[in-house]
Amino acid sequence: MASRGGGRGRGRGQLTFSMEAVGIGKGDALPPPTLQPSPLFPPLEFHPVPLPSGEEGEYVLALKQELRGAMRQLPYFIRPAVPKRDVERYSDKYQMSGPIDNAIDWNPDWRRLPRELKIRVRKLQKERTTILLPKRPPKTTEDKDETIQKLETLEKKEEEVTSEEDEEKEEEEEKEEEEEEEYDEEEHEEVKGTSFHSQAPFLPRISSGDLNFRRLEGQRR
């Protein structure tokens, strides 16, 4: 109570340690206070020792630089995809820069890796027609047969509505082929097909004919 409002705390000028124990005697000049952060490259008092030179050092140096260059050329070096330019240019068709469709350039042993990491390598667009289509003959021919049948049988009644619906289904399935990855199991695709099948009536009506032909052309290119 006596110290309340008086001096700010007892013995303001006293330190918690004795100056002699720390090693600063009375009257010793203390170093000047630091007013700015220490320089980024302070001058070195002692020069560094020279680096080892000689045959071994040079060989390892050359080896290191060679390794660095070699690793950049290996397929393990993944370059980020070249950003797409604003307008499609004619030269893009003939200048393939970058991996096609996120494919891997090397073949890992898929048995050693988790199944979820497997990316199906997409063959070239040129070869795609010969490889993709035979894989799906049951589906596409089936669809085409179905559509042709339906068109023929339903010519008189509700012709416009059903043909548009069937073509929409075809478009959706082709869109799915192009955009999504291919899975191994066929059942997966069948299931997906049927799910889209049920959704078809709810999709907006797209002008059918042009879109169809354009997509087929895109495949054949």
Add this chain to the structure above:
Amino acid sequence: MTQAEIKLCSLLLQEHFGEIVEKIGVHLIRTGSQPLRVIAHDTGTSLDQVKKALCVLIQHNLVIYQVHKRGVVEYEAQCSRVLRMLRYPRYIYTAKTLYSDTGELIVEELLLNGKMAMSAVVKKVADRLTETMEDGKTMDYAEVSNTFVRLADTHFVQRCPLVPATENSDPGPPPPAPTLVISEKDMYLVPKLSLIGKGKRRRSSDEDATGEPKAKRPKHTTDNKEPIPDDGIYWQANLDRFHQHFRDQGIVSAVANRMDQTSSEIVRTMLRMSEITTSSSAPFTQPLSSNEIFRSLPVGYNISKQVLDQYLTLLADDPLEFVGKSGDSGGGMYVINLHKALGSLATATLESVIQERFGSRCARIFRLVLQKKHLEQKQVEDFAMIPAKEAKDMLYKMLSENFISLQEIPKTPDHAPSRTFYLYTVNILSAARMLLHRCYKSVANLIERRQFETKENKRLLEKSQRVEAIIASMQATGAEEAQLQEIEEMITAPERQQLETLKRNVNKLDACEIQVVETIFLLESYIESTVKRQ
């Protein structure tokens, strides 16, 4: 993982595998074990890119995966393994010294590709060697196979864990990821392959021109569809064995520096004899009798048994205690104290750092405190025979850099500072850890500076590369001297000077990196050995 280590890992991954792999790798190092979708979501990269990056990282043994309950596969990055990438040149050079060019190329292929099947390695190495040989000569597969077998016998390469062979009657769907197993005795078993063939020289017409569109590449890979005889058996470089070799090299050179060549040869013989019998983390080797050592000395050394015994007693009495005597049977049983040897090497590194940074008087104080364990300020001044002010200054400098620490011993229970002893002491383990952290930072700085220098002069480098390509093509088609001169003059003299300076700087930075990496190895071995003993 400290920030410095993460930064270094990020730089290494970026330099060797590109930015996408770097992003994924660093994210995994920071956050630990994660499943695929979480990685894609957190890093904001597409699922395909993440898959590609993970395939690359798993191939190079930088990431491992584990199947958790409910079929979720989690991926975990191995930060220490990423840091081993710094030492690749040293591993390859070691293989060269032990097994000449063939061994060097085998280890290089294994390191660059992560894991490979033996037949693939042999084929590739034979092709590469054939190219360097004179026209008409080719490298035989058998020779490369022999070197490979020798590498496997000395444990420098080992088999990767295998996919367990599942029977066809396995019920249920296959697991989302295979669990790889390997048994101890199979690890170095070389499959019996009859690889017959010779290396192929790459003809100039087949050369991969850079202008060749990538469309052609998939066709090449589907060319040979014959089944490989050792399908599923992959090999990787055994880094622990290389580390053991480096450690042995360090000990031998330390003994050679301290004593003479003969004693270092004796120590080298002892280490060679205990290579296979002692595990790499043992504190000392198996005891070896003096007779055994005498028998196993290299053929060129004809020192008598007595001289050998004298050397051994000298080594055992040395205060550094590299060699210890564990018994008297068989002419004297001697062991090499690996842990103590590593400790001495680490201490020597610390002393050398202090000497080069602060001067020889500081080093004297450091050695003094190290020897006497705990010293007061006054005692330091007296023992080191250095004036008080300077001694105080040096002690505080070292204290601020954490090479030396303070130990408080209170006289009274209330720990009053005026009545407490403050003793200076050196804790080697913590000083080594601190120095290791600084080394990581240094290497990261060196790499960054090198990248900065290269980026600054990128335009100039590209120009010089183009000019070289033009000159090479013109020389191939046969051009006159005057034309070549003209092309060479496309690069002006000051530009040439700039290129020279750049080359010199990059070389210097690379050499610095190699030097710091050696220090890192010493400190890491010491810390690992100490931590294992506790």
